[in-house]
Amino acid sequence: MSLTYEDVIAKYEPVLGLEVHCELNTNSKMFCGCSTIFGAEPNTQTCPVCLALPGALPVVNEKAIESTIKIGLALNCSIAPFSRFARKNYFYPDMPKNFQISQYDEPICVNGYVDVEIETEEGPKKFRVEIERVHMEEDTGKSLHVGGATGRIHGAEYSLLDYNRAGIPLVEIVTKIVPGTGKYAPEVAKAYVAELRDILRSLGVSDVKMEQGSLRCDANVSLRLIGAEKLGTRSETKNVNSLRSVERAVRGEMIRHAELLNKGERVVQETRHFQEESGLTRSGRSKEQAEDYRYFPEPDLVPVEPDAAWIEELRAQLPERPSVHRKRLQEEWSVPDKEMAAMINADLLDTVEATVILGSDPTKARSWWLGEISRIANEQNVSVKELAITPTDVAEIVALVAKGELTDKLARQVVEGVIAGEGKPAAVISARGIKVVNDDSALMAAIEKACAEQPETAEKVRNGHLPAAGALIGAIMKETKGQADAARVRELLLGHLGQA
Amino acid sequence: MIRKSAAEMANALAQGAITSVALTQLHFNRIASVDKDVHAFLHLDTDGALAQAAAVDAKRAKGEKLSPLAGVPLALKDVLAQKGIPTTCGSKILEGWRPPYDSTVVSNLKKNDIVILGKTNMDEFAMGSSTENSAYGPTHNPWDLARIPGGSGGGSAASLAAFEAPLAIGTDTGGSIRQPAAVTGTVGVKPTYGGVSRYGLVAFSSSLDQAGPCARTVLDAALLHEAIAGHDPKDATSINAPVPQVVAAAKSADVKGMKIGVVKELNGDGYQPGVRARFEESLELLAKAGAEIVEVSCPNFEYALAAYYLIAPSEASSNLARFDAMRYGLRVGDIDGASAEEVMKLTREVGFGREVKCRIILGTYALSSGYYDAYYGSAQKVRTLITQDFTNAFAKADVLVSPTCPTTAFKIGEKSDDPLAMYLNDIATIPVNMAGIGGMSLPSGIADEDGLPVGFQIMSPVMKDERMYSVGAALEAALLGTWGAPILSKAPALGGVA
Numbered sequence: 002m003s004l005t006y007e008d009v010i011a012k013y014e015p016v017l018g019l020e021v022h023c024e025l026n027t028n029s030k031m032f033c034g035c036s037t038i039f040g041a042e043p044n045t046q047t048c049p050v051c052l053a054l055p056g057a058l059p060v061v062n063e064k065a066i067e068s069t070i071k072i073g074l075a076l077n078c079s080i081a082p083f084s085r086f087a088r089k090n091y092f093y094p095d096m097p098k099n100f101q102i103s104q105y106d107e108p109i110c111v112n113g114y115v116d117v118e119i120e121t122e123e124g125p126k127k128f129r130v131e132i133e134r135v136h137m138e139e140d141t142g143k144s145l146h147v148g149g150a151t152g153r154i155h156g157a158e159y160s161l162l163d164y165n166r167a168g169i170p171l172v173e174i175v176t177k178i179v180p181g182t183g184k185y186a187p188e189v190a191k192a193y194v195a196e197l198r199d200i201l202r203s204l205g206v207s208d209v210k211m212e213q214g215s216l217r218c219d220a221n222v223s224l225r226l227i228g229a230e231k232l233g234t235r236s237e238t239k240n241v242n243s244l245r246s247v248e249r250a251v252r253g254e255m256i257r258h259a260e261l262l263n264k265g266e267r268v269v270q271e272t273r274h275f276q277e278e279s280g281l282t283r284s285g286r287s288k289e290q291a292e293d294y295r296y297f298p299e300p301d302l303v304p305v306e307p308d309a310a311w312i313e314e315l316r317a318q319l320p321e322r323p324s325v326h327r328k329r330l331q332e333e334w335s336v337p338d339k340e341m342a343a344m345i346n347a348d349l350l351d352t353v354e355a356t357v358i359l360g361s362d363p364t365k366a367r368s369w370w371l372g373e374i375s376r377i378a379n380e381q382n383v384s385v386k387e388l389a390i391t392p393t394d395v396a397e398i399v400a401l402v403a404k405g406e407l408t409d410k411l412a413r414q415v416v417e418g419v420i421a422g423e424g425k426p427a428a429v430i431s432a433r434g435i436k437v438v439n440d441d442s443a444l445m446a447a448i449e450k451a452c453a454e455q456p457e458t459a460e461k462v463r464n465g466h467l468p469a470a471g472a473l474i475g476a477i478m479k480e481t482k483g484q485a486d487a488a489r490v491r492e493l494l495l496g497h498l499g500q501a
Numbered sequence: 502m503i504r505k506s507a508a509e510m511a512n513a514l515a516q517g518a519i520t521s522v523a524l525t526q527l528h529f530n531r532i533a534s535v536d537k538d539v540h541a542f543l544h545l546d547t548d549g550a551l552a553q554a555a556a557v558d559a560k561r562a563k564g565e566k567l568s569p570l571a572g573v574p575l576a577l578k579d580v581l582a583q584k585g586i587p588t589t590c591g592s593k594i595l596e597g598w599r600p601p602y603d604s605t606v607v608s609n610l611k612k613n614d615i616v617i618l619g620k621t622n623m624d625e626f627a628m629g630s631s632t633e634n635s636a637y638g639p640t641h642n643p644w645d646l647a648r649i650p651g652g653s654g655g656g657s658a659a660s661l662a663a664f665e666a667p668l669a670i671g672t673d674t675g676g677s678i679r680q681p682a683a684v685t686g687t688v689g690v691k692p693t694y695g696g697v698s699r700y701g702l703v704a705f706s707s708s709l710d711q712a713g714p715c716a717r718t719v720l721d722a723a724l725l726h727e728a729i730a731g732h733d734p735k736d737a738t739s740i741n742a743p744v745p746q747v748v749a750a751a752k753s754a755d756v757k758g759m760k761i762g763v764v765k766e767l768n769g770d771g772y773q774p775g776v777r778a779r780f781e782e783s784l785e786l787l788a789k790a791g792a793e794i795v796e797v798s799c800p801n802f803e804y805a806l807a808a809y810y811l812i813a814p815s816e817a818s819s820n821l822a823r824f825d826a827m828r829y830g831l832r833v834g835d836i837d838g839a840s841a842e843e844v845m846k847l848t849r850e851v852g853f854g855r856e857v858k859c860r861i862i863l864g865t866y867a868l869s870s871g872y873y874d875a876y877y878g879s880a881q882k883v884r885t886l887i888t889q890d891f892t893n894a895f896a897k898a899d900v901l902v903s904p905t906c907p908t909t910a911f912k913i914g915e916k917s918d919d920p921l922a923m924y925l926n927d928i929a930t931i932p933v934n935m936a937g938i939g940g941m942s943l944p945s946g947i948a949d950e951d952g953l954p955v956g957f958q959i960m961s962p963v964m965k966d967e968r969m970y971s972v973g974a975a976l977e978a979a980l981l982g983t984w985g986a987p988i989l990s991k992a993p994a995l996g997g998v999a
Contacts (some may be wrong), residue, residue, distance in 0.1 A: 099822035214762065
């Protein structure tokens, strides 16, 4: 007998806590010069430092510090004038040093917040998610367990280790506890991660690809009886690899906790692994007994003491916040909510914006990207951004249509040609011989020919029966291979038949 | 020739009196005749050294400009990575490991065309004061083969005293360069922390470790110091400043008007009479040479040893975690069905020696939650107090001095069962590491009661390393005047033919 979500929220108040790990997109690793490119052959992006060979020493990647400060500033944090790296000690085969260089009690950014907005039945609702800290650390390598049924270490025949990921710069963003979201907890969690993703993307510091693991979310959830002060026991759900999963994981955990509590059982403090297929979580590592990581300041590194002037310089360079930016664009372009949402959901807002910046009319740009181009992408089963057409191409095509050098129909052919890899719009136009026939004498010849071939139809038009003109226009367009401007053809035809 | 100083050898090479190949071969011959008794070396790179020597000779023949020590042989402590050459740190756990890279010290040696003969013995992972903790057997003191050569760098010091090499590299975490120098009648210098790159130095205690020069004269140590020192972008703790002018200081040997502070707390009870007598004599000689002797007090030094034995093991417990059989070195118990965790455990059980395990356990305990503040945290506070003591003392004196260690070389096995007695040997050297300043030990004579060499320690402020060289060279010159010949000439002849 399982509980409904309504049963849960009628009795309990959920409390959230979200930890997001974000891989920075620096060219080199956190503490050595190795490349960070995703998907290379295993163990080809390693060196004495990230393999922890005896004697090798870490050196901090300055770019990673800069990116982290930018993140802290964008999340309204204070930047610590003095922060330190610490060693987190534990043994694991995919962690070469058997300690992780992280930050412990002296993180680089503290005390920030992110405001998120969600849609509810009562209209949009705002929530403030407070940020406790943002700190830097290094990623571990990857273990591939072979031979077991589930890819888990238990039951595996052997394991393979890939240290390419070892030492990739990571930033961990930890919220304070988030109470007061009530029934909206799952949506708030999702909206927070989405907002964070957009902010990180706007800063250009990370690829923020949840499916590739460059953005990873751990969702802490606990329940307490409505009105209670004391926090309930939390579970920490890992492996939540999409925005939708964040929402599902929180909702699922709320129901699971409530079922346990209703039966008088207790929630075990542990990590849980989210299962994408079922939307449920399975038990992971117990956290009942706090693990002792024997943190101490990393003696191989010097403290991070960013110059105040540098921080202000970075602050001045911060881009507009994505949510503010979106609101501004929507107003400037006078786009209805629904259309705006469509652009955002299709992940095409930045593409459309780029096209507009290049001089295109916003409505035209939107309609090309979300219409014809999305349709082709859909047909080819790829994402729009993978197609060989750029905002520059689209802006150029829109301009040609505006100047009357292309008709909408011809423009579609040009778009198709660009996507097919035939080159830039100008190249496609010249190679395919596409041009608008706007030579009136050539059109007149075609009009006269059509009228001569369909004298009865021409007569009807001459007598004022205008709908009959369609058949003539069709013939004229065919004669001019579709390269004529239909409006001009109609104008000339009606003039010719005394109906102008 | 092998009894000459490195500077003299360099001179002979420059004048064409000998080739580097011949000089290198002479040292290999000496090693072949005496090292079975001394056991200073763990590995000899005969082919590599002779090839390096031949390359220097070729450069010289072409008239290329060479560095001051080009072609002079050197013994390298086995804690520094040298590409392709076994590097064991005196431990079974690294048996068979050949680094795929050069430590910065080694690349600096190679840049200066200094010929690397081989790797010297040491206490396992530099933990010890006698070289008895080496997994490959102890090194013997050339002054008395039944005695220890000091540690952890006993191999480097013994190789100098046995004329197997004119130069050596050591590393010093709590005295591992200076104490072996003291008990073998040689010169050893721990530069300012950050003065010489730690990149490729297998870490014992990262915040204390420092590589430095070992030699038979102060000038030789200075020449080697300048060859290996300097900023290294691969070591975040390396100091980005010009290398102190130590060669010029050693050559000037001038102490006129210098204030020399005698550290009150590093003398007295527990110091052997012969050690104290030689110390007093040296002070008189320095005064005669124009220095002003003053007394300074460093009241917090009495806590240095205790704090050291919390900080160093704590860092070691973390630094040594990487030896897990996964990527290099020894692997034990890798049989069907064994888990990675089981292999790690067995390898560490078999691969580490008793002293190393003892310190890993000590450090793990000191860092544990609930104990951190009481142990590691308090030790760091003591460290700050010691640094303040030095700052106050250096306000009154240009350099500070003390005996290097309380006693002369003890017998092999004598202190094996008494770790505290062993640890006490470093009581005068440890404060220097805690504060990151420079320290030198040079011979001040022979103790009357046992006929063994005694060390004199000179300490200089951060990046003022040249001061200890000025004082050391001045004292060395004055002592040579009283002895009539270098102190090592008083050591008994070894079994081999010199």
